[in-house]
Amino acid sequence: MEHIISIMVSCMVILFTGIVYGAEVDKDTGLLIAEHWETVRNNCTECHSAKLVTAQRGDRKTWTDIIRWMQATQGLWDFDAETENQILQYLSSNYAPQARGRRGPIPLLLMPPNPYKDEAKK
Numbered sequence: 623m624e625h626i627i628s629i630m631v632s633c634m635v636i637l638f639t640g641i642v643y644g645a646e647v648d649k650d651t652g653l654l655i656a657e658h659w660e661t662v663r664n665n666c667t668e669c670h671s672a673k674l675v676t677a678q679r680g681d682r683k684t685w686t687d688i689i690r691w692m693q694a695t696q697g698l699w700d701f702d703a704e705t706e707n708q709i710l711q712y713l714s715s716n717y718a719p720q721a722r723g724r725r726g727p728i729p730l731l732l733m734p735p736n737p738y739k740d741e742a743k744k
């Protein structure tokens with residue numbers, strides 16, 4: 623009995639933290655609900671699923687490049703400066719590059735001696 627209660631309490635805690643800390647997502651598009659998300663929904667889901675947007679990560683430069691590419695080749699319309707700024711702000715803060723799984727390089731001090739270091743001089 624105690625066991626069941628402790629499992630139930632754990633479930634409630636998990637559920638509760640999910641509600642409090644879980645980012646809210648629009649159920650129709652899957653877009654994170656954050657400042658300017660509606661501008662993105664209105665401009666970025668006409669031709670393709672929002673999943674194409676949410677699957678992508680990038681800084682402001684990457685997102686700008688993607689938009690320029692669609693404008694140049696896929697018939698995406700031009701935005702006024704304010705709209706474009708809102709779109710880029712939303713995308714680069716909510717769909718920013720994520721930390722990669724790769725570890726950083728080993729410090730030189732910890733590396734074994736390089737057996738080829740004189741090769742280049744030959």
Ligand code: HEC
Nearest residue numbers: 665666667668669670674675678688692696697698699709
């Ligand atoms: C006028 C139509 C149109 C609109 C509007 C549009 N796109 Fe696209 N987008 C495309 C097409 C076409 C593709 C290529 C689809 C494919 O490869 O299947 C694409 C591809 C993409 C990709 C994938 C790029 C890649 O490298 O694979 C992303 C990300 C994207 N769009 C984001 C956006 C964002 C953000 C917006 C709003 C600013 C937007 N799209 C609005 C037409 C559009």
